[in-house]
Each structure stands twice: as C-alpha cells, then as structure tokens.
Amino acid sequence: MKLFNQNVRFHALSFLILSFVLMLAGCGGTTSSSNTTKSEGASTKKSADTKVVIAEPMHNLGYLPLYVAIDQGYFEGIDVSITTLAGGGAHTNAVLTDQAWGFIGGPEHNAFANAKGAELRAIINVVNRGNVYFTAASGEELPSGDNLAEYFKGKKIATGFYGGTPNSITRYYLAELGLDVEKDVTLIEVDNAAMTSIIEKDQASIAVISEPILTQGIEAGIWTEPFVNVPEDLGAYAYSTINIKQDTIKNNPESVKAFVSGLKKGLQYVKDNPEGSYEIARKEFSTMDTDVLKKTLDRSYADGLWEFSGEITKESVETNLSVVKNAGMLKEDITYDQIVVMSFVKP
Template structure:
C-alpha cells in the first residue's frame, strides 16, 4: 500500500531543495569602492568595463563615486572611504613625500597621455605655439597634472609661462570652461568633451593637443594603499584582469560603439560629441592598451613635475609602482 506525503511536508521539502539551487545561481559579489577624481570621457575604458560586465564577470560589484579632486581621492583612500582611487600618479608621490607609513601604490594605468587640448577663442588657420606669447592663457590649477604638462609643453616651445603670457591659474577646475565661455582668456586648456562642444558651438577652436606634445606619462592610474593590496591580492588581481579586458575591448572597438557604451555615464552629452571625443583620444593613443605603468613613463612624470617645480622628492619606480599584477593577468 502506497503512502502519500502530506501536502505541507511536500511543500517544505521543495523549499529545502530549491533554496540551495537558487543560492548557487546568485553568488554574492565582492563590493569594491572606487573614488574617481572627476567624470571624464578620458576614462572611457573604466565605463566600458562597467557597461560590458567585465567587473561582474570577475565577481566584483563596483561602487563608483566621483569626488572631484586629487586631494579628495587621496583623503578617501587614506581614511578607508574608498578601496581604489583613480587619479593622477603625482598624488601618490605627494603622499609618499609626507612620510606616509602606508603608501599608495599605482597598479593599473588607465591613460598614458595628457588629456587636454589647446583651444583658441578665434579660428587660426596656421597655428604656431609662439602665437601664445603676450596672450591671456586660461590654464589649470597649480600642482595638478594638466597645469604641469601645460607648462612643460609651453617651455618645450620656448615659452616662459610666467613671463611670456598672462597666465590665469586661480579658477577652480569645474569653472574653467564657464570662465572661457564668459569671455576670459584668448586661449584655454580643456579636456573633452568641453573642447569639442566649444568647437561645435563656435565658441572656440582646437588648435593643438597637449597629450601629443608631452609624450607618454602615467596621467591617470588605479591605486590603492599598500596594506589593502597585501590583504586583498586576489581582489586586486580580478580588478586588474577586468581592466585589461576593457582596455583590449576599447582598442579593438570603433569610437561610435564605445560612445554608445559609455553614454549612460554622460547623459547630458550628445552621442555625436561623445563619439568625436572618444575618436580624438583613440587617435592620439591616450587610452592605455594594458595596465602596466613602466619605468620610462614614471621618469617622464617626474621630469614634468621637476620642470614645474612641484616634485617634492625623487621616487624610484619600484617604490610606488606594482607591475607584477598587470603582468600576471596579461599572461
């Protein structure tokens, strides 16, 4: 004689069997908090990695926060308000020079050139750098990479920033484009997409690229405290692997498709402008194609800082740069 299971017991047993199966399909992801120095098309590979699910594939849940300033990124890292920072490598040198007991280590390069362009208020058919002499130049904040690279390039072309032009550096980063639009300056140093927007609107004309002029430099890198990297080596490896996948995807993908992928991060920017800016950065090799920050780039950075009078102390490549992780994921 068959014995039938009671309905209530059968229902309970079904839940017992289903819950473990559901849990297997919903593996908990590890949260990583990133503090980025600004929101910029210059960082397209990061947003592409998020859009294409490369971090998710590695079991990482990325919490991205824009903190608007290199000093604020460092504060977030040092106070454990963020796990990883995206900022210029010069900030790690500043922290190191202050005698930090837990230095900030560069482990994944994102951009390998300066990302600014020289924009003229008036159209210039045959531009030459000596045309900046005696002009009013709206530059970037003193001590930051844009300003240091800007001065490095000007000196390279025989222009003394302090004596050969009227250099304005007292305007906050976020307000530089507004100041130029309001009539301040004959030339301005701008990132994308603002440079392309001004050109499209007829408010300015791109006449030169500081990135092309300054050569390879670790302009923006991912970095973390040494203690975090030692305690979370597998996590950093997963992060770097996702970054490398994104860098390869960007290198192999046309500007339009990249623009479509990153558009959710730039809702107020037209797709046409996004595509134009991405294409400009791709064509001049601004996006690093792998995460390795090599010694030549590191030395170029310190030369630029030294030229600008902003290098507090010379730091060996191996002191603040870890290439082991990048080399591992690339192999």
C-alpha cells in the first residue's frame, strides 16, 4: 500500500547536508537513495526537538499520509525527516543499528528480527491492503467466471524478486487456488521496473505489479485492467506500518506519542481532503505524469489502501504472517503482541 517515483530537487547547500545525512544512514553496503522529505517548517524547529528519521524502502505513493503529516507540520516537539534506503532489509537494519528512529514496512520484518532476538514493534498502521494486482498482457484471453486455477496453469507469471512482498503474495495467492508454484506455473522474478519489458517481449503473459506502473502500462496498452485485485481479495493486510525499537518505547515514549499523534492527523487529512492530498502528492512525485498520478490516487482510495484510524488489527497481521510463512520466509510462531503495540493509537 510495493507507487514509486523519486523527487530529487536540491539547492547546493541542501545537497551537501543531504549527502551527509545519507552517509550516516547508509547500512552495511546498501545504497541509500537521494530522496529526503522534510517539513517546510523544519528549519525553524528548536534544536532541542527530538530528531526522528524514518527509513523507507522506496518513495511510494502508499506512504502519502506520512508525507502529508510532514508537509502540514503535524509533528509537534519532534523533527521528522525521511530517508530512502534501497536494497533488501536496509530500512530495517537502519533502525536496528540506531541510524534511523523508525522504518516503514510490513510488520513481518519485526517478526524476522524477533526470531533473531531483536525487539521491534509496529506502532501505527499506514497501508492496510496487499498493494499488488494481477494483470494480463494485452490480447491475452482473460479468465471467465471463477476458474482461475485452470487459467493460471502453464502460464509464465512475472513477479518481484523472492523475499519481497509481491513475490510472497503471488506464491500465497496461487497456493490458495491449490496450485504448486514449482510445477503448475513458471515465475519470472524481476524488479518491478522490468515488468513492462518482460510483457512486451512475450517472456510472460501475466504480471503481478503495483502502482504507478500498473496504470502506466494500462495507458500504454501493454496490459489489461487487473483481473485479480489483491487489495480487495485479501482484505485487511498490514502491508506497511511504522516500526521502531522496543527500547524507544520504554526510554522515550513522548517521542512515540508525538509521532503517532502527528501521523494520525496525516491519515485523517488524506481521508477528508483528497484534493489537498493530490496537491501534496504532486510535490512529492513531481516527475510523474499528472494523469497517471490522479488515476493511481483514485485507485488507492477505491481499494481502501489506508487504515485511516491508524489501528493495526490482529486480522491484518495474521494475513501478513500467513503470506510470509507460506513463502518459507518465517518458520517461527510469532504472536501479535510480540510485534505490535497499539497503546499509542488507542490509549
């Protein structure tokens, strides 16, 4: 909830400052992108304000409530900024190594860390749907009725790399249809940006993709409207939450309270003010075609992408953990209370 584009516009001084910040935020050989979002009023913040850096795996329209909260100055008493850390679990590692205050991503990362003895907690929900779609190459015969299992058999399906959520959802969804991903289909595992080329070259007839590439491909006539709407089919799914160290909750609860309060306001703004949210999205994704941006945002609202209350329900976490367990990424039984704290959203 995996809408992507980068907005990189720097003045000379800002570039030097950002380079220094990203050097500090870099993690174990992982490349950090040059995208940092800060409140327009950040320069007026008092030096005593707690510095809160949120690591994101990519700049993603699904994270719009966070960008809105920063843009509107909703975080009081804390100085919130965002750094984009591309590559695997770099955003998680940044928190584990104290190079970031929190990260945005699925709570399954907390479960992975817990299995290795680390203590991370999800404190507020953002994207509450499995944010990918199954689409077919233009001209491909689409399935009729509910006979999806037969339709998929023998097909080549382009999806994300193993270990990523789109790949895990692909495997989970096919397994739910009773299909064996090793025998009944062929998975072509590539980067999301390569999907267009894979379909155009007839290397696969089905793609499992997210926005904005979905809408871009539809507009270009490369593939169809989705024939499987995962956000709708899987329902509540804790896809992207804000996750921090348990030690932060114990030692600095006031910063957690301030952050959750500000993000809840950002979520409410996105709920109540679609037009204002669109304008903020245009600033964050200035290189994206405005028509594609509008259609992407409309689909996000229509598919219930965000949990506007900020609550992370047990149901949404159970779906998340079921997906990663099916993909073989999690062997341990991790409980909701081991990876989620709702006392700041629901005091």
